[in-house]
Amino acid sequence: MFEEAQYFAPVAAQEDGSVVVELASSHPGFADPVYRARRNAIAALALNHRPGTPIPAAEYTEQEHQVWAAVTRELAVKHAKYATAEYLAGAERLGLPHERIPQLEEVSRLLEPLTGFRYLPAAGLVPLRDFYGVLADGFFHSTQYIRHHSVPFYTPEPDVIHEVVGHANALASDRYAALYRLAGQAARRVESEEALEFVSKVFWFTLEFGVMREAGELRAYGAGILSSYGEIEEFRGMDIRSLDLAAMGTTEYDITKYQDVLFCAESLEHLEDVVGGFWATCDDDTIAKLAASRI
Ligand SMILES: [Fe+2]
Secondary structure: OOOHHHHOOOEEEOOOOOEEEOOOOOOOOOOOHHHHHHHHHHHHHHHOOOOOOOOOOOOOOHHHHHHHHHHHHHHHHHHHHHEOHHHHHHHHHHOOOOOOOOOHHHHHHHHHHHHOOEEEEOOOOOOHHHHHHHHHHOEEEEOOOOOOOOOOOOOOOOOHHHHHHHHHHHHOOHHHHHHHHHHHHHHHHOOOHHHHHHHHHHHHHHHHOOEEEEOOEEEEOOHHHHOOOOHHHHHHHOEEEEOOHHHHHHOOOOOOOOOOEEEEEOOHHHHHHHHHHHHHHOOHHHHHHHHHOOO
16 A cells, blocks of 8 residues: 555635644644644645745744744755765755745746746645656645744654755755656656556655765665654664665555665666666556555
8 A cells, every 4th residue: 555645734725715734743843823824824835836826925933934044954964974966966956945934936936947847835735646747847745834933853744845955955956857757757758546656656766865876875865854854863763775667666665664675776877767768668567567566
């Protein structure tokens, strides 16, 4: 079963037009009514957004801007040590603000001249076919809220730090952006839900949690590792396996824990050949054969 649905807080549109984000009782913001009201308002922005129109600005508090500033400052130190050169070059090109949360519209304005990618607001979970499919057109669905300020270095859900620090810096690289587009084309091409899930799992183990050898060291390029203050210190100690499409497409993972099985590319060219080549050509038949090879 694909478990990503549990990763996002459910969002419910009420009959009166209001929107409610259903935070779990374990969520750090659960008992903070002001945070919850802001989460509801931010989710409503995404639900009411129409493609082709500017993304409405989300309201953030000073405390939330400080969360962004503190987390990005700490992550930048870790990126210098643990991120791939291609990711670091993307971050340099993109030039995200350090002291405040950028609005998604601003992220798009910075990104589009570089690789053509633009951001779309997402209230919560986006159906797999939409999320991946629009990558082919250069669109990236992104949540807009930020984690609760009481625990700045932890989030149970993908927030704007993950979406922008993790993904936009990678999307500023021509080569990574090309891989995102290929994943989107693959998601559009496959027909069965099983094949779509396979494509999405390969994405999970590469563009979300991929690692790569670089100058004899293990470096990360996956957005999930590069946006996680804790995980970025741990990935080198995980069970590191070689890139293997059949394994990546069929390995179950638990999104609520650090990823303990990671797949390593020997180089960016290796990633492009194996994973880019797969997404460029895969269809339901080739995926069924790969999946069967694991049984
Ligand atoms: Fe992500």
